[in-house]
Amino acid sequence: MTLYFLLFFEFAKIGLFSIGGGMAAIPFLFELVDKYGWFTSPELIDMIAISTSTPGPIGVNMATFAGYRAAGIWGGVFATLSTAVPSVIIVMLVSKVLHSPEKRELFYNLLYGVRAAVIALIFYTGAELASLSIIDIKTLILALVLAFAVFKYKRHPILYIVAAAIIGVVFKL
Amino acid sequence: MRIIFDLFIIFFKIGLFTFGGGYAMLPILRKDIVDKKHWCEDDEIIDFYSLSQVLPGIIAINVAGLVGYKIKGKIGVLTSVAGMITPSIIVILLIASVMTNIMHNEYVIHALTGVKVATIILILETIVSLWKKSVNNAFGLGVFMASLAFLTAFSVSPVILIVVSSAFGFMVRKMEKKK
Known part of the structure; x- marks a missing residue:
């Protein structure tokens, strides 16, 4: 207890x-x-x-x-x-x-400048991850192929995550 | 009832397929909550992230809770948070109790390398989609560039970054009003 x-x-x-x-x-x-x-x-x-x-x-x-x-x-x-x-x-x-409703305006004003800062934070996190994970020619090729697929077909993110895991195993990344 | 069930399933999926929490869950969150269910707007999701970053608590849980409240009030908070933490509990308990060596398994290591690359590309796609809505004027661009500079040069804490950009934005809004 x-x-x-x-x-x-x-x-x-x-x-x-x-x-x-x-x-x-x-x-x-x-x-x-x-x-x-x-x-x-x-x-x-x-x-x-x-x-x-x-x-x-x-x-x-x-x-x-x-x-x-x-x-x-x-x-x-x-x-x-x-x-x-x-x-x-x-x-x-x-x-x-x-x-x-009466606090809406206040919150809008308080968060007005933060949105762009959050995008910067996401970008920074992504760049940090990239420097740790895109480390050789195989991971670079996977990144390029995925980027093409993600931007062209816009399918569900889970699909790409599962596909990348399978590719990882098949090509011994 | 249907909404509660959907909410739980969506956050369960997010918990199960997100590696790294926080921002890594954003692509799935946007796809399901914004694109498919139309429960929130992109702007709102960004605002939920801003708040979650400065509020006490684990960011992913805060975001889940804020989305849950928007959709179904207090019950929504409990549902989305429960959905979010259940996969962690199951997976970690399995690893800690019976599959103790799984993280050294060759196949798992290869799969995770692939997953990390996918996470990066999905985050990149999310940034491109959100860019137009969140960095839509000179002020936004200035905040973005300054934030990035402070993050890279001084590794400034995200909490401080958000508090300072909030103060700047607030002043700009007040000045715009006076004009």
């Missing part, structure tokens, strides 16, 4: 304070190593590596992983739900204001 209370407390805290993306949660996770000994530092580094290359948001994956190490399967489920709780509450509060 105490363990579940601790899990809730720690992972709700991580959910609340990891502002700006999953990587912000990492220092909090390292804190858990010394505090409770649920996992060791090398284990945590391994967990982070796996969380970045499996499906789903990195922060969510890390919460499931860390919760599992601390208290088994239900620990994983419980830690994940705990990390989501602050988001759910805050989103409900913010949405109420966001969709009220």
Whole structure:
């Protein structure tokens, strides 16, 4: 029981304070190593590596992983739900204001300059990913072929993701 | 009921096919929520991202929640967030408990290399589609170039970038009004 209370407390805290993306949660996770000994530092580094290359948001994956190490399967489920709780509450509060007609103008003005900044952020993220993943002639050719297909046919993104995975296996990328 | 079911399935798909969270989920989100269901506009999705970036919490969960609220209020928030986190719980628990060596499997590594390349191209396509709507005047272009410069040169935190660009935009809007 105490363990579940601790899990809730720690992972709700991580959910609340990891502002700006999953990587912000990492220092909090390292804190858990010394505090409770649920996992060791090398284990945590391994967990982070796996969380970045499996499906789903990195922060969510890390919460499931860390919760599992601390208290088994239900620990994983419980830690994940705990990390989501602050988001759910805050989103409900913010949405109420966001969709009220009298605040519309204010939000529009506040977000007016941000849209272009967000496009820059997306661009920067994409460029960073590209420098890590388009590393040789094979990945470059795949990128060019995919770019042609994506811009010409505009099919569902999942189709391209699955196709790229199959191509990866077939051509040993 | 039908909407709740669709909402859960869409975010479940996003959770399952997004590698890296945050911006990597944007292409699927736009395709399903904007193009197919017409539940949101492109502008709104961008605004949800801006807010999610500065609000406490995991960005992907915040975006899912904001979209969910727009479509079905508080129930929508719970549904979309549940859909978003379920694939993570299943996949990570499988890897942590029984498939502990899967990440070292040769085929998995090759598949993931392909997936990363696809993610980049899909993000690129998303930027091109959003460009016209979000960078549509000199001010927008200025903010884009300045943001990119600060990100590349100083690795400025996204939170600070959004707060500063919000302040600039707010002032510009106020000045436009006075004219």
